Amino acid sequence: MADLKSLYEAILNGDAKIAHTFTEQALQEGADPVKLVDEYMIPAMNEVGRRFETSEYFVPELLISARAMKAALELVRPLLAARGAKPLGTVAVGTVKGDLHDIGKNLVAAMFEGGGFEVIDLGVNVPPEKFIAAVNEQGAHIVAMSALLTTTMPAMKTTIDALTQAGVRDKVKVLVGGAPITQKYATDIGADGYSENAVGAVGVARQALGLAAK
Amino acid sequence: MHQFIEQLLVRGPVVTDGAWGTELQARGLPVGEFPDAWNLTHPERVAEVARAYVDAGSQIILTNTFGANRIRLAENGLADRVSEINRRGVEISREAAGRRARVFASIGPSGKLLMSGEVTEQELSVAFAEQARALAAAGADALVIETISDLEEGRIAVTAACQTGLPVAASAVFDSGKDKDRTMMGNTPEQVAEAFTVAGADIVGANCGQGIAGFAAVCKRLRAATDRPIWIKANAGLPTLVEGRAVYEATPTEFASHVPELIELGASFIGGCCGTNPEFIRAVVRVARDGLVA
Numbered sequence: 001m002a003d004l005k006s007l008y009e010a011i012l013n014g015d016a017k018i019a020h021t022f023t024e025q026a027l028q029e030g031a032d033p034v035k036l037v038d039e040y041m042i043p044a045m046n047e048v049g050r051r052f053e054t055s056e057y058f059v060p061e062l063l064i065s066a067r068a069m070k071a072a073l074e075l076v077r078p079l080l081a082a083r084g085a086k087p088l089g090t091v092a093v094g095t096v097k098g099d100l101h102d103i104g105k106n107l108v109a110a111m112f113e114g115g116g117f118e119v120i121d122l123g124v125n126v127p128p129e130k131f132i133a134a135v136n137e138q139g140a141h142i143v144a145m146s147a148l149l150t151t152t153m154p155a156m157k158t159t160i161d162a163l164t165q166a167g168v169r170d171k172v173k174v175l176v177g178g179a180p181i182t183q184k185y186a187t188d189i190g191a192d193g194y195s196e197n198a199v200g201a202v203g204v205a206r207q208a209l210g211l212a213a214k
Numbered sequence: 215m216h217q218f219i220e221q222l223l224v225r226g227p228v229v230t231d232g233a234w235g236t237e238l239q240a241r242g243l244p245v246g247e248f249p250d251a252w253n254l255t256h257p258e259r260v261a262e263v264a265r266a267y268v269d270a271g272s273q274i275i276l277t278n279t280f281g282a283n284r285i286r287l288a289e290n291g292l293a294d295r296v297s298e299i300n301r302r303g304v305e306i307s308r309e310a311a312g313r314r315a316r317v318f319a320s321i322g323p324s325g326k327l328l329m330s331g332e333v334t335e336q337e338l339s340v341a342f343a344e345q346a347r348a349l350a351a352a353g354a355d356a357l358v359i360e361t362i363s364d365l366e367e368g369r370i371a372v373t374a375a376c377q378t379g380l381p382v383a384a385s386a387v388f389d390s391g392k393d394k395d396r397t398m399m400g401n402t403p404e405q406v407a408e409a410f411t412v413a414g415a416d417i418v419g420a421n422c423g424q425g426i427a428g429f430a431a432v433c434k435r436l437r438a439a440t441d442r443p444i445w446i447k448a449n450a451g452l453p454t455l456v457e458g459r460a461v462y463e464a465t466p467t468e469f470a471s472h473v474p475e476l477i478e479l480g481a482s483f484i485g486g487c488c489g490t491n492p493e494f495i496r497a498v499v500r501v502a503r504d505g506l507v508a
Contacts, residue, residue, distance in 0.1 A: 055391040055393075057400075058398070059329075060329055060400060098245075101325060102332065106330050
């Protein structure tokens with residue numbers, strides 16, 4: 001039998017190759033994919049998040065763990081879909097119009113992927129119309145906006161207003177984040193969720209969609 | 215120590231300048247617009263900022279070239295203006311400085327993360343070398359690599375800047391970890407000081423990321439980890455948002471009250487980052503140079 005504890009360790013240590021190999025092996029040996037995800041993969045990412053919160057892990061560790069998680073999830077996802085399990089949801093991520101910063105946005109995208117979400121990366125300097133199109137044409141369940149500058153954060157409100165005007169505000173949950181953003185600002189502009197960092201974003205997304213915390 | 219730096223420090227700690235972006239905005243730079251382009255389109259307003267700092271008593275002023283590397287210029291449709299924007303940046307500061315201040319030309323990060331493959335080491339190396347050459351050719355006294363969050367990128371920038379033969383200052387952002395004593399990528403002041411020193415930096419420091427109160431611990435640790443002079447440019451404090459605009463609560467006097475401790479802990483170059491303005495520099499000058507209590 002594949003040593004499943006090693007799958008947990010591989011994700012925690014950010015070893016994508018080992019995570020992939022162990023998952024493949026476990027599945028060949030008939031392991032239950034749901035069990036793999038729920039008992040090993042998600043707990044590993046939770047531990048990564050905990051270590052980030054306590055300053056044991058920093059951005060590099062987050063990135064490599066999210067990559068390992070993604071490598072393992074890619075093997076499991078088609079099996080879950082074949083069983084009729086619904087994917088968690090699709091998140092359209094982007095840095096708002098006028099803002100060209102992509103490091104934070106990319107980190108959040110990596111964490112969403114590691115958390116089992118489908119991610120549509122809209123890039124930087126994203127106008128409201130593109131977020132609307134992601135909802136209308138690609139079925140995004142969540143719009144996640146990033147802004148690094150105090151001067152560009154008002155574009156978050158503009159985008160939320162545009163979603164309302166386009167008649168899709170009710171179809172989608174809006175999450176916001178970035179250095180100058182606060183919970184108060186998120187509430188003031190009518191966002192559905194806010195996270196102070198990339199790790200927290202996954203939990204906020206689950207909550208916004210009414211999924212149980214993991 | 216680089217001879218030029220040694221001469222600068224003969225009479226004790228040197229006061230640098232404060233924030234530029236907010237000063238340019240106060241002079242009409244539209245929200246979200248790329249400040250470095252103003253070297254070409256509004257040089258007289260950039261010069262006003264430079265002069266305001268010289269008048270406030272800055273012995274070193276920087277240049278409006280923080281984002282003028284090829285990678286960031288390309289995002290703003292200005293990839294073919296690298297040498298022009300950097301040259302004008304130095305010329306503007308040089309003219310404002312006259313014989314009263316030195317010009318340390320600013321080189322900021324690429325805004326891309328090496329680790330996620332957004333940019334390659336080679337691309338960074340080429341971009342920083344190109345910017346450093348342009349700044350040196352325009353007559354900068356020294357180069358300052360600032361606001362570095364990724365030590366790898368910082369090392370590449372320092373190596374590129376050192377090729378000009380000018381003195382090089384290298385400064386990182388400590389804004390992560392529960393004590394805010396790590397860079398975004400998790401590096402400690404000791405690791406940063408060592409890496410910058412080995413890469414050839416003549417001055418090592420910290421800027422941005424947190425209010426001045428948090429800089430004492432970082433300054434002390436940098437001091438202990440390198441024989442190079444220490445450069446500190448702190449934020450005015452933590453910003454609070456008032457109607458969507460960042461407002462920094464620390465006053466110039468409060469800010470300056472931290473300066474004696476920083477000097478005692480080994481800072482040789484002192485100035486301000488986000489949220490500071492010429493009034494802050496005036497207060498720092500009074501404390502640092504004239505020995506008055508804030």
